[in-house]
Amino acid sequence: MQLTIERLGHQGDGIGQGPIYAAQTLPGEVVEGDIVDGRMSKPRILTPSEDRVKAPCRHYSVCGGCSLQHASDDFVSNWKRDVVVTALKHQGIFAKITAVHTSPPQSRRRAVFHGKRTKNGAHLGLFGRASDILHDIPSCKLMSASIMSGFETLRSLVVLGATRRGHMTLTVTEVAGGLDVSVENGKDLDLKFRSELASFVPNSGLIRLVWQGEVIAQNGLPYQLFGSAKVVPPAGAFLQATSHGEAVLVDAMRRAVGDAKSVVDLFAGCGTFSLPLAQTARVHAVEDVREMMEALEAGWREALGLKQVTTETRDLFRRPLLPDELAKFEAVVIDPPRAGAAAQIAELAKSEIGVIGFVSCNPVTFARDARVLLDAGFVLDWLEVVDQFRWSSHVEVAARFARMS
Ligand SMILES: C[S@@+](CC[C@H](N)C(=O)[O-])C[C@H]1O[C@@H](n2cnc3c(N)ncnc32)[C@H](O)[C@@H]1O
Numbered sequence: 001m002q003l004t005i006e007r008l009g010h011q012g013d014g015i016g017q018g019p020i021y022a023a024q025t026l027p028g029e030v031v032e033g034d035i036v037d038g039r040m041s042k043p044r045i046l047t048p049s050e051d052r053v054k055a056p057c058r059h060y061s062v063c064g065g066c067s068l069q070h071a072s073d074d075f076v077s078n079w080k081r082d083v084v085v086t087a088l089k090h091q092g093i094f095a096k097i098t099a100v101h102t103s104p105p106q107s108r109r110r111a112v113f114h115g116k117r118t119k120n121g122a123h124l125g126l127f128g129r130a131s132d133i134l135h136d137i138p139s140c141k142l143m144s145a146s147i148m149s150g151f152e153t154l155r156s157l158v159v160l161g162a163t164r165r166g167h168m169t170l171t172v173t174e175v176a177g178g179l180d181v182s183v184e185n186g187k188d189l190d191l192k193f194r195s196e197l198a199s200f201v202p203n204s205g206l207i208r209l210v211w212q213g214e215v216i217a218q219n220g221l222p223y224q225l226f227g228s229a230k231v232v233p234p235a236g237a238f239l240q241a242t243s244h245g246e247a248v249l250v251d252a253m254r255r256a257v258g259d260a261k262s263v264v265d266l267f268a269g270c271g272t273f274s275l276p277l278a279q280t281a282r283v284h285a286v287e288d289v290r291e292m293m294e295a296l297e298a299g300w301r302e303a304l305g306l307k308q309v310t311t312e313t314r315d316l317f318r319r320p321l322l323p324d325e326l327a328k329f330e331a332v333v334i335d336p337p338r339a340g341a342a343a344q345i346a347e348l349a350k351s352e353i354g355v356i357g358f359v360s361c362n363p364v365t366f367a368r369d370a371r372v373l374l375d376a377g378f379v380l381d382w383l384e385v386v387d388q389f390r391w392s393s394h395v396e397v398a399a400r401f402a403r404m405s
Contacts, residue, residue, distance in 0.1 A: 002032045003017070003030070003031050003033075003035075003040060004029070005026060005027050007027055008026070008079060011067060011393050012392070012393035013025075013067070014029065016031075019038065022039070023041075023043075024060075024061075024067075024070050026048075026051055026071055028049050029045055029047055029048060029049045029052070030045075030047040031043035031046060032044045051072045052071065053071065056141050057069060057141040058139055059125075059137045062135050063125070063129075064126055065137070065142055066142060067392055068392065073102065076390075076391070077387060083363055084395060088367045088370065090367060091367040091368060091371040093374065095380055098383065100384070101248045102387040103241070103245050105141050105142065106143065107242040108390075109146075109147070109173065109239070109242060109243060110172070110173045110239055111143050111147055112169060113126065113154065113169075114169055115134075115155070115170060116162060116166075124137075124155045124158050124170075142391060144174050144242075146179065149205075150172070150179045150205050150206070154172065154179075156200070157170070157181070157183070157200065160196060160200060161183060161186040161197065161211070162187070168183060169184045170183055171183075173222075173236075173239060175224065176224075177220050178207040179205060179206050180207055181208070181209050183209070183210065183211050183212065188212075189211055189212065189216075201218075202219060207219050207220045208222040208235070223299075226276060226299065227250075227275045227276035227303075227306075228279070228303050228305065229271065229278075231270050231295050231299035232298070232299070233270045233292065237291070238269050239272075241388040241389060245387075246272060248384075248388075249272070249273075250273060252384060252386070252398035253277065253333050253357040255400070256333070256355065256398075257281065257355060258331070259280070260329075260355065261280075261330060262281055262283075262329045262330050263282070263329060263332070264283070264326065265285045265333045266286050266332060266335070266336070267316060267336045267341070268285035268286055268293075270295045271295075271296035271299060271300070271309075272335075273333050273357075275303070275309070277333070278300065278306040278307045279305070280307070283307070283310075284311075285310070286313075286316060286321065287311075287313065288313060288315045288316065290313045293312070316336075316343070317339075318343070320343045321347060322347055323352065326348065326352070330355070331353070331355040332355070332357070334348075334359070339362075339365060340362060340366065342368070342369065342372075345369040345372050349376035350376070354402060355401070355403075356373065356400070356402075357398070357400055358401060359386075359397070359398050360396065361394065366397055366399075370399070373401050377403055377404055378403055379403075380399060381399075382399065383398075384397065385397055386398055
């Protein structure tokens with residue numbers, strides 16, 4: 001069967017009339033293949049798009065980690081721009097995107113790999129697209145050089161610690177001097193295995209190894225630098241996907257809050273924004289994971305020259321900051337999870353807050369929340385796309401809202 005691709009869906013798959021989905025295709029392309037359950041699984045490209053490029057990574061045809069390597073960088077950034085513009089249009093918002101910042105290849109600093117023992121060693125990598133087949137990806141072009149230089153060490157860890165039953169999960173984060181690795185679904189810890197793991201770490205390049213929540217060995221301080229503060233996040237904690245993306249977002253939030261002397265950072269994580277902003281403003285950080293708040297506070301205590309930073313562990317979905325609490329601050333930074341921040345945005349709308357720096361990894365919930373702010377008298381000053389999810393269909397935005405004076 002032949003199909004003309006009309007548009008890309010949210011996952012980056014091409015969509016033709018039906019709808020019929022065809023992965024790794026582009027709008028305007030004519031493709032051919034068998035269709036099962038509304039999906040052309042192996043499309044042959046009969047008429048390629050001018051935006052088609054040769055995928056840079058040799059694992060791309062099978063690996064599920066990337067979905068847009070077959071498209072030019074210009075195509076991807078325009079498509080991501082359109083995703084945001086369309087989500088806003090659905091809310092009746094007509095906004096101009098003033099910049100698209102794309103992280104370079106080999107810059108992802110956090111990976112969730114899966115591993116499985118084989119007769120002679122182990123498979124390590126990512127699952128295929130919509131499949132549970134694990135693909136080895138030793139030449140991955142997405143993950144940072146530091147993660148990939150530790151790839152064979154991580155494979156040895158799978159040989160040592162995977163069971164024959166299922167897949168072991170390794171959350172790997174680039175930290176100063178090496179890798180921070182947190183393993184789930186590996187062998188159970190007993191005395192013998194614990195000591196095998198502990199002796200694995202010293203010459204491995206791993207800075208910390210955490211096994212099923214227990215720190216096994218630490219070979220230095222697994223810290224991130226947020227501004228001038230060294231923070232040791234809990235194992236597997238949220239971190240912006242690339243250093244480049246983080247730098248762009250921090251710069252955006254600096255521009256958003258301007259010279260505000262007091263800032264509240266909502267959904268603060270381990271302090272990605274709080275600590276750099278504390279160079280010029282008093283900051284109150286709020287987040288619902290206590291260990292992240294503790295890590296942020298410990299980092300602040302050790303850092304020199306920062307203004308006061310206070311922390312509060314609080315569920316902002318159930319107990320958003322109320323207008324009288326918000327009245328203590330000149331500006332807000334908010335960076336919620338994909339679900340957005342409906343409850344907190346409703347309180348911000350009622351408050352006297354003048355400036356909001358907004359970071360979001362979901363254009364749909366961002367547009368919903370933006371509608372509430374605009375209805376409450378804010379204007380959208382600027383909006384930028386921060387593509388730290390290169391070659392994937394994920395889109396992140398940074399924006400500034402201010403009250404009309
Ligand atoms: C997108 S991350 C941003 C973290 C931080 N701003 C950063 O850049 O590193 C969202 C954060 O919201 C936190 N979070 C999720 N649900 C929450 C809730 N109901 N209340 C407060 N924080 C929540 C998560 O733990 C996570 O740290």
